[in-house]
Amino acid sequence: MDIGSVNYLPYEEFVDVFGNVVEKCPLITAAVWSRRPFSSLADLEASINDFIDALTESGKEGILRVHPDLTGRDLQSGTLTRESREEQVQAGLDTLTTAEVSRMARLNTEYKDHFGFPFVICARMNNKATILRQLEERLRNERTIERACAIDEVKKICHLRLQGLVVPETSNKL
């Protein structure tokens, strides 16, 4: 779909198509619909990012909290959203050894106990080794820095999900 077609979408269809660009946050999509017409895919993405940036710190933590754990129960039981499942599979998180699964589970729990929200990272820009390493490193971050870092990852996930839904404009359009 191109951005012109996006601008013509009635509210219900817009939310059907873009409702999960931020994981389990269709409210963001519903709010951003009011900002159309979008001049470009980048403009749509900027509207989503502006909405996220304007949230209070507890609102941002709410966005993080609805994310599933990486390699958690949802991946094993098949209850992830389609997008999240594809991303975790692409990062190789469905092929961890038993030892890696235990390590990831232990670190995820430690992280969540420490910060009060789950560890979020753009799986498609990583692989299992870099994800485990970042999980260990980010556990040592100060809380405000870590929250900002996690929200940046949400925006990266959103960026890639949007790219899969909207054709970017060609620069040599007449």
Ligand SMILES: NC(=O)N[C@H]1NC(=O)NC1=O
């Ligand atoms: N916990 C977490 O990072 N989950 C997200 N990461 C990603 O790439 N897709 C997700 O759902």
